[in-house]
Amino acid sequence: MTKRELREQARAHRLALEAAEAARTTRRRRFSILGAALAAAIAVIVVAALVSTNSNSDAAPSGDLVRSTVVDGVPERNGVLGDPNAPVTVTEYVDLQCPVCAEASKTALPALINDYVKTGKVKLELRTMHFLGPDSVKSARVAAGAQQQNKLWSFVETFYANQGTENSGYATDEFLRDVATTAGVDADAALDYADTDASEQALTKANQAAQAIGADSTPTFTITQDGQEKVLLVGAGDVSAELEKAL
Template structure:
């Protein structure tokens, strides 16, 4: 029988085998190198001091006295602040019963400076009156208090919309003879002092003011300060702490 022929070699090519082995070694080395790099990076990251999640720290809000109407000496050792609304009957009561005592006992004696800041919580009339008062203050700071007191005196039932442009203009004419009526009426028509009012309201919000009138002695809120004896005690305590 004639011998059969084979189309392939019976034995493997040694050169080809060496190439396969060499390629496999290179792949293994590369994989090992990648793993080493990954492991090293992880170790470096773990070695770094990790930043703790930062949370917004609640800081005690502070009263910004700049640009606010006040009576008394700017150098008085204690500042008393009222957040108030011209439409609020309790604010009217505070103005008529507490402020005169505060003025006589502490402001005139140089112990306290008293600041008034808007907190317009009772609607459009409150906002309009606040704009009017801000315009008067910017025109004539000394005349502010006469206008301020007259607005409270004109106050009617809080359920009535008693604040009007005419009323405020009439009060301005009587209490501030030098008033620039054109600018004053523009403030009423366009609420050109609304930025100042908004700033006051934002401050009240940041301080957590719950209503009006609300009183601070220094940076400390005084609950029930409509009672003059309570307010007096808080002021005396602040004065003693400032000695």
């Protein structure tokens, strides 16, 4: 092989090596760009998830509150809904933070009120318990204040319609004030009553009644006939169907 041919061969070899190195550099750059883009995308997803979680668990429901109309037109006296002379009493044991209680208020309560309370067959009582956390205590106390205005049921049902995430701290004074106002309750009077010993006594009475009947979860519905109270249904089932069997 001549010197010229050797030089040409060496030059070709060098160019091939340079081309290979350039290709490797390009691939490394692409992988770097793709990796950075993927990392950025993951970061966005994580941040969005955290924001979503915080917004769902730490904040009260935003915007104007919804007023429940399920008890509209039904008289209430001292926490008893319907005709005080009705022969049968159905009592519901609830915790305002309980999501199953909120579900029962939508699925079971309307039929119970329409078919039995409005017709005078049954009167409906409410016992507000407070075992799920501090928000339950505060909410139950304000509910006791609403009861003094014969607006307990309206307050409770409106609370359910705007219920937040359990034990997230959403039941602030501002939120409870808004619920009360939306429900037609004098919010100032209800919150003032919540700070009294009388509101604590209402909670104690509800707990004692629950213990006496063995109601250790919410919602628990009981029926009282001839002075005897017994459990009718636990959970958000068909209260009307169970009541029909018991009557």
